[in-house]
Every structure is written in C-alpha cells, then in structure tokens.
Amino acid sequence: MVRASVLLVCLLAVLAFGGQAASQIINPSFEEREQVTDEPVVLTGTGAVNLSHPPVIPETVVVTNQDKTVTYVRGTDYNIGGGVRIARTSNSRIPSGATVLVSYQYATLAGWTRYGYTVPGEGGQAVLPAYGSPGGSGTFDVLYPDQGAADGQVVVGYQGWGDPKNGGVYQTFEVTSGAGVLIISARAFSLNWSFQPTDIGNRVRAGLAIGVATDRSAVTEWYGDRGAQNYWGPGWCDISIPVPGPGTYTLFIENHIAWGSGIWSSLWDNVRLELCQVNITSGPTVTATGTDFATIEWDTDQPSSTIVHWDTDGPPYANTTIGDPGTHHSVTLTGLSDCATYHFSIKSEAPPCAPATSPDLTFMTSCLPCGPTLCNGDFEATDETGNPTLAPWRKIGRFDGLIEGPWFFGLTAHSPTHFAGTAASYDKKDGAALFQTVYTEPGKRYMAQCYIWTQNVGGVPQNTSVRIGIDPLGGTDPNSPSVQWNITGDTWSYTQHWETGAQLGWQPIFVFATAERNISTVFLQVKHKFADAWNVTAFDDVSFGEAVTASSAALCKKLPAGWPVEMTNKAVTYVYPLSPPFCYIEDDDRVAGIKVKLPDDAPMPSVGDRIDIVGYTSVADNEAQVNATSITINAPSTVPDPIGIPNKSVGGGQSGIQPAVPGGVGLSTTGLLVRTFGRCVAIDWVPNPFNWLCPFWIDDGSGINGGTRYDTGQHVTGLKVYYGLATAPYNVGNYLLVTGVAGVEIHDPTPLEPHSGDEYPVPVLYVRDSSDVVDLGP
Known part of the structure; x- marks a missing residue:
C-alpha cells in the first residue's frame, strides 16, 4: 500500500487594496485529504472489513483485482458503509475470499483542532466531532433527507440517536487588512422517533475570539444558536460573524444540544472570510472655498458615513464635522479664517467593513482682495520701506518670485523694470504658481490677461510653458476643477517657435470666466515637463476686468495690439494654405476685414466658410492681424460682395493699429474684398521666394509703387496682384478687372540679401482663383 498527500486545501484569499492577499484560513471547506493506493483487503461473503484510514470519501474509492485487469463497481460489486467499511454485495463479481486492491482518499482536519465540552446543568456530553462525507455510504449516514455537502x-x-453530545473545532488566523464577515454553512436538523421533522434544539453555532485562543470560553458572543428558527431545517444556511478589522482571531464552530430526544444531525462546512473595505472612488477634493468656509467632497463605492476631522494644525484634529451618509459625500466647514491653511482628513464608515480614510490633507481659504481691482499687476509695487514687493501675490510651490532684469538670456521686463519669474537648471519647478483674489460681481464675465516669456534649453520649446487661469469661486487651489484656464492638456503657452526654437519675445495670453461669487482668483502657473538644461518662465503686466473682446474685424483694428479676440461666424474671403497658413475674414457689413494667422495644427478653412476665432490682435509686416489660438469651422455661407475702388485706394490710410500703406489714399481697405481695374503692365515668371505665389501688376494711372520683379529685378509701377502658384495667363497690355483681398507685404528688392535694410511695404491684392480676373482685352 502506498500513501501520498493530496493537497486539496482551499486557501481562502480575499483580495483587497490592489489585489494583495488580505487573510488566510487553512482548509476552509475541510477538503484536505490523504491518498491511499492499493490497500490489500480480503473480502469474504458479504462481511464488512474496515479500511485502514477512515473517514473514507466514498466517491474516491477504486477497487481492482490484484493484477488490475478488472475494476469493480461500487453498489454492484461492493458497498462502502459509514465512511470506513467495505463489503461484497450478494451478486458481486469479486470472488468470495479474494484479495482486492483498494485505492481511496480519506479526509483530514488539517488546520483545525477538535474539542468537546459540557455545559453545567445540561445533558450534552463532551464528544469530539466527526468529519467525513455525508450520505448513506459516508461518515454521516442518518441524514434525512440527504442534502450532501455545502461545498465539496x-x-x-x-449525528445521534437520542444521545446529545457537544463539541467543535477551532482555528487561529490572521487578517492583515480590511474588515468584513465570516460565513459558515451550517445544517441542524432533527426527526422524532416517528421520523417526523421535529426541532429538538440542536444547533450549529460559531463565535470569534480575539487573539490566539484554545478555550471556547474566550468567545464572548455566539452566532447561529437556538432561538433563531432559520438555523434549523433540512437545508444548509449561513451563519455570519462580523470581523472588526486587521488582527489575530480564533474561530470556534460547535454543536450545541442540551437534552434532545430523536434522530438528529448538526453539520458545518465551507468557511468563508469575506473582507470588505469602503473605498474612495474620487476625491477628497476641496470643491469650493471662501474667506470663511470650505466645501470638501468625495465619493465611495458603497453607502457610508460622512465625517471630516479638521484643524489649523495636523493630527490630532480638534474639530469634527459630520454630513449626510451616502455614496456622494459633501461637508461644508464654516467659521474659518481668511487666507489661512487648514489640515483635514475624511472618514466614511459602513460596519462591518473597514472604513475609508484619507491621509492628512490641506487647503487654504480665500484671501480678501487688496482693493477694488487687481493689485501689482505690473510687479512694480513697493513695500512700506520702498523696496520692490511681490505682494499681494502669493506663491504656490517653488515659484522664485520678483525679478529685476536683465535676467537669464538677457530677459528684461515687458514694462517697465520688474516681472515675476521662475527658473530651473537641470531641475523642474512644475506646478509652481502665483495667485491673487479680486472682487467680482456674480454673473458678470471677466477677463484676465498677462504677457509671458518662456525659454527651454536641452529639450523642446513645448517642455517649458505657462498658463493663466480664473477661479470664479475664489479658491486658492490651482488644481481645483473650478479653475478656468486659457489652455489645458500637457502643453501650455510658450514663446519659442514650436519647430525652430526661435524666441518670439513677450506674448499675451488671456482667459475668460463668469464670476459665481463676489471674490474670484487669478492664477499664473508654470509647467516644467522635464529637468532640462534650462526651464525659464516669466510673467508681466497682468490685468483683470470685465471682459471686453474684439468681436469684429473693425474692433480688432481699433483696440490695442495684444487685445483678446472672440469673433463668431465670420466669412472667409481668402485662404493661403502653405506654411505659415493664414486667411482673411470680413465683417458682413463690409466695414472691415482682417488677416488671421492660423494655428499650425488648426483645420484649414475654405473660401466661403464661416468660422469662429479665438486669439489676440497684433501687427506684423505693416499689417494688422489676428493671431488665432483656435478656430471652429461652421457651415459655409455667402461672402460679402467686393467693394469697387481705384488702385490707389487698395490698402488706404491708417485705421487704429492698421498702419497706412505708403502713398495710400482714403479710408483703410486692408483686409477687405475689393474689385479694381487696370492695364496689365508686367507678369513675373518667377514666384515670390517667400510665399511661392506668382504676381502680375496692373495700373489704372494711380502710379503705385509696386516693388520689383523677381525674374528681372526691374522696378514696376502698378498694383501687385498675386495670382496663385502658377504664372498668370494674361497678356501685358490687356485690361483686367480684378477681384481680390487687399493686403500688405514687406517687399525686399534684394531677396538674396535678406534683412539688408532696403525693405519697404507695398499694397498687394490676393485673388482667390482664375474667376476673380476678367480679361477685357487690349
């Protein structure tokens, strides 16, 4: 005979906190067993023979003849009884007196210790419990009806026949995280002597002792005991025991019967430790702050209590505020001081589960503004001793502070001498910020604007960026979801060319928000993605006030350069698709049009489209333009009709930030769709090397300075017209009626010697396609 260990132990591992095993009970379903192989047994007649290792699990028994050429069938050739006996049947194929080989598995109680007990004044005897298979062939063969095991x-x-007996099993185990409940499958059933179901008081009960225990008296509370009718019956039921949290415990499971008269059985199986934990699914977040209050919110995965412990210092906390229970939790702390830092920790309880808690966290209440408007926006204020000061701006993180130029890379203020800056070399100060609160009127729309300068060395320009934001709730946390930023995502605003890295100088950025309280907050924040050789960021000339944006081409020219632009549904009159891309738009009343410098990653509009534009105004190459930060293309619509003018009126005089074209006459027409007439005086066979467009010239007698030809270098008197990427198919001397958008370019008569100082502005006309030119003949 060969014996071998068959490990069928189910290690009950309940997962919590990212999948780590939180606890372990050995042999929870009592299924650990040993294997016996080829035990020789002599079977004679129908007499029973005890096997060597009870309790035998009948389903595992295999019986063969000695040379293993025949395998016998249980119930036909032999029977198993009581989980220990084997006997031939009366019509067995096994010859009487033959030796057979019996292989089987038998149960063990690995991990568990048995005990018996008596209760003074009761009749139950102290007897160790049995273990094995239920059913007619198993250890427990008087079940009525046979329900089988709960698991395995x-x-x-x-089991008994009128003889009350008490005892049980116990095991010590560890819970390393969480809390929860122990569940034991139990079955207590009984019949009277007439075989009718009758409750004689037998029960399975279980209890938990704290720590290591070997005596059942360590249990202070039993579960599943008599008095609860649902714990008696022919089927399996569950006994539940709360587990308060991590620690060492000893579980006792036992039968309890005081007297009793009848046929009875009390069985248990399938011990499960189901740990549970209240988990925070979002937050905690300080969703709103004022000068004297703060609201803290979080969510949990199950209904639980809402508790916030808080104080001006870290734990222990002197104050506790309780909110309504649920899965979404919100608590407003009141009676706070302005511009003060508070510590807090949240807690959500749902016994018997382990509670959700947070570490010590902080927030700052809103600060009272310095006055009726934003203060020290140009960073030129001084303190009472006359020294430059950053106040009332407040720092967050590793923001350097007030700078007087020249600084790194020769940087000087936008105006006049000081600015706010943060620099890092082979380091990063990501998230550093300044903030200041301002008075606002709820419901009104406000704009914050500033000038920025960024420089990256060792990486790419996008690694070093900044942004400006407004919190309409007046909070002091730049990470609050209520903050409205000029830009989001992984890359913010920067002032180097995205491809070449060339420094573009101080640039304006701005953001809008509608106030929700009487105090709002302006944030200036830094993004240093990596610890590159240099991350240099600067802010200057911050302003805040009611939002006034340029909503038309006419306003774009009237307001100062750097002014925010928000235009909607403007007609596109011309598109230049090459790099850098631009287009022209025009107001429907035909009062003004303007050039729009498109973002490199923007969708390309078409002539006739209507677009929404967000950006700011600027002047480049003697022409007013909008530097768009974003565009939205709407459905196409009609384009305003062109305005008929003579050659000398193309470009025209000054209009706000739009300079006059040299020699221009009358009102400014730069940016407008116009129609003019003239005789073709020259056609260039070489395109402009700066935009690859092919020009021709017309003259109606206005005598405009049209610059020089690119093919011959000869000067041309006439209006320069850009036909497109192909040579104009017209004859010199023919009269042409031309429709196009009036623009301005800086003409370089010596393109092989760029930036030599001989450049000058000339008016130009951009035609959209060949239909814009009508050849009237000579």
Whole structure:
C-alpha cells in the first residue's frame, strides 16, 4: 500500500487594496485529504472489513483485482458503509475470499483542532466531532433527507440517536487588512422517533475570539444558536460573524444540544472570510472655498458615513464635522479664517467593513482682495520701506518670485523694470504658481490677461510653458476643477517657435470666466515637463476686468495690439494654405476685414466658410492681424460682395493699429474684398521666394509703387496682384478687372540679401482663383 498527500486545501484569499492577499484560513471547506493506493483487503461473503484510514470519501474509492485487469463497481460489486467499511454485495463479481486492491482518499482536519465540552446543568456530553462525507455510504449516514455537502465532499459535525453530545473545532488566523464577515454553512436538523421533522434544539453555532485562543470560553458572543428558527431545517444556511478589522482571531464552530430526544444531525462546512473595505472612488477634493468656509467632497463605492476631522494644525484634529451618509459625500466647514491653511482628513464608515480614510490633507481659504481691482499687476509695487514687493501675490510651490532684469538670456521686463519669474537648471519647478483674489460681481464675465516669456534649453520649446487661469469661486487651489484656464492638456503657452526654437519675445495670453461669487482668483502657473538644461518662465503686466473682446474685424483694428479676440461666424474671403497658413475674414457689413494667422495644427478653412476665432490682435509686416489660438469651422455661407475702388485706394490710410500703406489714399481697405481695374503692365515668371505665389501688376494711372520683379529685378509701377502658384495667363497690355483681398507685404528688392535694410511695404491684392480676373482685352 502506498500513501501520498493530496493537497486539496482551499486557501481562502480575499483580495483587497490592489489585489494583495488580505487573510488566510487553512482548509476552509475541510477538503484536505490523504491518498491511499492499493490497500490489500480480503473480502469474504458479504462481511464488512474496515479500511485502514477512515473517514473514507466514498466517491474516491477504486477497487481492482490484484493484477488490475478488472475494476469493480461500487453498489454492484461492493458497498462502502459509514465512511470506513467495505463489503461484497450478494451478486458481486469479486470472488468470495479474494484479495482486492483498494485505492481511496480519506479526509483530514488539517488546520483545525477538535474539542468537546459540557455545559453545567445540561445533558450534552463532551464528544469530539466527526468529519467525513455525508450520505448513506459516508461518515454521516442518518441524514434525512440527504442534502450532501455545502461545498465539496466533506463536512464536520455530529449525528445521534437520542444521545446529545457537544463539541467543535477551532482555528487561529490572521487578517492583515480590511474588515468584513465570516460565513459558515451550517445544517441542524432533527426527526422524532416517528421520523417526523421535529426541532429538538440542536444547533450549529460559531463565535470569534480575539487573539490566539484554545478555550471556547474566550468567545464572548455566539452566532447561529437556538432561538433563531432559520438555523434549523433540512437545508444548509449561513451563519455570519462580523470581523472588526486587521488582527489575530480564533474561530470556534460547535454543536450545541442540551437534552434532545430523536434522530438528529448538526453539520458545518465551507468557511468563508469575506473582507470588505469602503473605498474612495474620487476625491477628497476641496470643491469650493471662501474667506470663511470650505466645501470638501468625495465619493465611495458603497453607502457610508460622512465625517471630516479638521484643524489649523495636523493630527490630532480638534474639530469634527459630520454630513449626510451616502455614496456622494459633501461637508461644508464654516467659521474659518481668511487666507489661512487648514489640515483635514475624511472618514466614511459602513460596519462591518473597514472604513475609508484619507491621509492628512490641506487647503487654504480665500484671501480678501487688496482693493477694488487687481493689485501689482505690473510687479512694480513697493513695500512700506520702498523696496520692490511681490505682494499681494502669493506663491504656490517653488515659484522664485520678483525679478529685476536683465535676467537669464538677457530677459528684461515687458514694462517697465520688474516681472515675476521662475527658473530651473537641470531641475523642474512644475506646478509652481502665483495667485491673487479680486472682487467680482456674480454673473458678470471677466477677463484676465498677462504677457509671458518662456525659454527651454536641452529639450523642446513645448517642455517649458505657462498658463493663466480664473477661479470664479475664489479658491486658492490651482488644481481645483473650478479653475478656468486659457489652455489645458500637457502643453501650455510658450514663446519659442514650436519647430525652430526661435524666441518670439513677450506674448499675451488671456482667459475668460463668469464670476459665481463676489471674490474670484487669478492664477499664473508654470509647467516644467522635464529637468532640462534650462526651464525659464516669466510673467508681466497682468490685468483683470470685465471682459471686453474684439468681436469684429473693425474692433480688432481699433483696440490695442495684444487685445483678446472672440469673433463668431465670420466669412472667409481668402485662404493661403502653405506654411505659415493664414486667411482673411470680413465683417458682413463690409466695414472691415482682417488677416488671421492660423494655428499650425488648426483645420484649414475654405473660401466661403464661416468660422469662429479665438486669439489676440497684433501687427506684423505693416499689417494688422489676428493671431488665432483656435478656430471652429461652421457651415459655409455667402461672402460679402467686393467693394469697387481705384488702385490707389487698395490698402488706404491708417485705421487704429492698421498702419497706412505708403502713398495710400482714403479710408483703410486692408483686409477687405475689393474689385479694381487696370492695364496689365508686367507678369513675373518667377514666384515670390517667400510665399511661392506668382504676381502680375496692373495700373489704372494711380502710379503705385509696386516693388520689383523677381525674374528681372526691374522696378514696376502698378498694383501687385498675386495670382496663385502658377504664372498668370494674361497678356501685358490687356485690361483686367480684378477681384481680390487687399493686403500688405514687406517687399525686399534684394531677396538674396535678406534683412539688408532696403525693405519697404507695398499694397498687394490676393485673388482667390482664375474667376476673380476678367480679361477685357487690349
């Protein structure tokens, strides 16, 4: 005979906190067993023979003849009884007196310790519990009806015929995280002597002792005991025991019967430790702050209590505020001081589960503004001693502070001498910020604007960026979801060319928000993605006030350069698709049009489209333009009709930030769709090397300075017209009626010697396609 260990132990591992095993009970379903192979047994007649290792699990028994050429069938050739006996049947194929080989598995109680007990004044005897298979062939063969095991093939307990007996099993185990409940499958059933179901008081009960225990008296509370009718019956039921949290425990499971008269059984099986934990699914977040209050919110995965412990210092906390229970939790702390830092920790409880808690966190209440408007926006204020000061701006993180130029890379203020800056070399100060609160009127729309300068060395320009934001709730946390930023995502605003890295100088950025309280907050924040050789960021000339944006081409020219632009549904009159891309738009009343410098990653509009534009105004190459930060293309619509003018009126005089074209006459027409007439005086066979457009010239007698030809270098008197990427198919001397958008370019008569100082502005006309030119002949 060969014996071998068959490990069928189910290690009950309940996962919590990212999948780590939180606890372990050995042999929870009592299924650990040993294997016996080829035990020789002599079977004679129908007499029973005890096997060597009870309790035998009948389903595992295999019986063969000695040379293993025949395998016998249980119930036909032999029977198993009581989980220990084997006997031939009356019509067995096994010859009487033959030796057979019996292989089987038998149950063990690995991990568990048995005990018996008596209760003074009661009749139950102290008897160790049995264990094995239920059913007619198993250890427990008087079940009526036979319900089988709750899990697997082995159970533990008692059966009796009027003889009350008490005892049980215990095991010590560890819970390393969480709290929860122990669940034991139990079955207590009984019949009277007439075989009718009758409750004689037998029960399975279980209890938990704290720590290591070997005596059942360590249990202070039993579960599943008599008095609860649902714990008696022919089927399996569950006994539940709360587990308060991490620690060492000893579980006792036992039968309890005081007297009793009848046929009875009390069995248990399938011990499960189901740990549970209240988990925070979002937050905690300080969703709103004022000068004297703060609202803290979080969510949990199950209904639980809402508790915030808080104080001006870290734990222990002197104050506790309780909110309504649920899965979404919100608590407003009141009676706070302005511009003060508070510590807090949240807690959500749902016994018996382990509670959700947070570490010590902080927030700052809103600060009272310095006055009726934003203060020290140009960073030129001084303190009472006359020294430059950053106040009332407040720092967050590793923001350097007030700078007087020249600084790194020769940087000087936008105006006049000081600015706010943060620099890092082979380091990063990501998230550093300044903030200041301002008075606002709820419901009104406000704009914050500033000038920025960024420089990256060792990486790419996008690694070093900044942004400006407004919190309409007046909070002091730049990470609050209520903050409205001029830009979001991984890359913010920067002032180097995205491809070449060339420094573009101080640039304006701005943001809008509608106030929700009487105090709002302006934030200036830094993004240093990596610890590159240099991350240099600067802010200057911050302003805040009611939002006034340029909503038309006419306003774009009237307001100062750097002014925010928000235009909607403007007609596109011309598109230049090459790099850098631009287009022209025009107001429907035909009062003004303007050039729009498109973002490099923007969708390309078409002539006739209507677009929404967000950006700011600037002047480049003697022409007013909008530097768009974003565009939205709407459905196409009609384009305003062109305005008929003579050659000398193309470009025209000054209009706000739009300079006059040299020699221009009358009102400014730069940016407008116009129609003019003239005789073709020259056609260039070489395109402009700066935009690859092919020009021709017309003259109606206005005598405009049209610059020089690119093919011959000869000067041309006439209006320069850009036909497109192909040579104009007209004859010199023919009269042409031309429709196009009036623009301005800086003409370089010596393109092989760029930036030599001989450049000058000339008016130009951009035609959209060949239909814009009508050849009237000579």
